[in-house]
Amino acid sequence: AQKVTQAQTEISVVEKEDVTLDCVYETRDTTYYLFWYKQPPSGELVFLIRRNSFDEQNEISGRYSWNFQKSTSSFNFTITASQVVDSAVYFCALSGGETSGSRLTFGEGTQLTVNP
Amino acid sequence: KAGVTQTPRYLIKTRGQQVTLSCSPISGHRSVSWYQQTPGQGLQFLFEYFSETQRNKGNFPGRFSGRQFSNSRSEMNVSTLELGDSALYLCASSSGDTQYFGPGTRLTVL
Numbered sequence: 001a002q003k004v005t006q007a008q009t010e011i012s013v014v015e016k017e018d019v020t021l022d023c024v025y026e027t028r029d030t031t032y033y034l035f036w037y038k039q040p041p042s043g044e045l046v047f048l049i050r051r052n053s054f055d056e057q058n059e060i061s062g063r064y065s066w067n068f069q070k071s072t073s074s075f076n077f078t079i080t081a082s083q084v085v086d087s088a089v090y091f092c093a094l095s096g097g098e099t100s101g102s103r104l105t106f107g108e109g110t111q112l113t114v115n116p
Numbered sequence: 117k118a119g120v121t122q123t124p125r126y127l128i129k130t131r132g133q134q135v136t137l138s139c140s141p142i143s144g145h146r147s148v149s150w151y152q153q154t155p156g157q158g159l160q161f162l163f164e165y166f167s168e169t170q171r172n173k174g175n176f177p178g179r180f181s182g183r184q185f186s187n188s189r190s191e192m193n194v195s196t197l198e199l200g201d202s203a204l205y206l207c208a209s210s211s212g213d214t215q216y217f218g219p220g221t222r223l224t225v226l
Contacts, residue, residue, distance in 0.1 A: 043219060044217055046217070095215075096213060102149070102171075
């Protein structure tokens with residue numbers, strides 16, 4: 001079975017600070033996808049980023065960056081120079097592979113609060 | 117492109133009733149998945165439909181069912197509602213490996 005763990009339940013930062021959200025996953029599949037979604041108070045899950053298991057290149061997209069390390073089964077997400085609008089619940093998710101197909105397995109979520 | 121739409125956005129029902137939720141995917145997307153979100157259990161996969169066929173199913177009782185139409189629109193039905201069915205029900209559509217979510221239907225069972 002697949003499992004995603006987000007150990008940080010809540011994080012509170014002051015605007016312009018950098019913040020890293022941790023994600024650790026478990027899977028027996030050799031091919032899989034990892035995602036980060038954002039859920040603002042309105043409730044809709046907003047897709048942020050996706051990585052596949054055979055591409056460990058880390059990238060930066062605007063204020064977002066991610067660190068995928070297969071050796072430690074981690075997929076951490078960093079927001080640089082945080083803004084109040086970044087306040088939301090962030091979910092790490094896992095899908096793909098022989099055992100679960102396209103269903104998403106989500107972590108528990110991390111509530112990020114950015115204070116002015 | 118318009119995003120995933122879900123109707124209704126809010127719903128209040130009483131125990132024992134049944135409910136039908138609707139989801140219209142992004143144009144061109146043939147796969148639709150449903151998830152339940154509760155404070156206690158988090159986000160859990162219900163089922164996935166592709167080309168009118170259920171392709172994947174989560175661990176939910178038979179009271180939860182769904183279907184997909186030829187235009188890829190999907191409905192899910194919950195019969196004999198229980199208090200524990202109160203949740204945010206999210207629909208997602210995909211054309212590849214990324215799922216895009218709708219705003220959800222918040223169901224309250226009294």
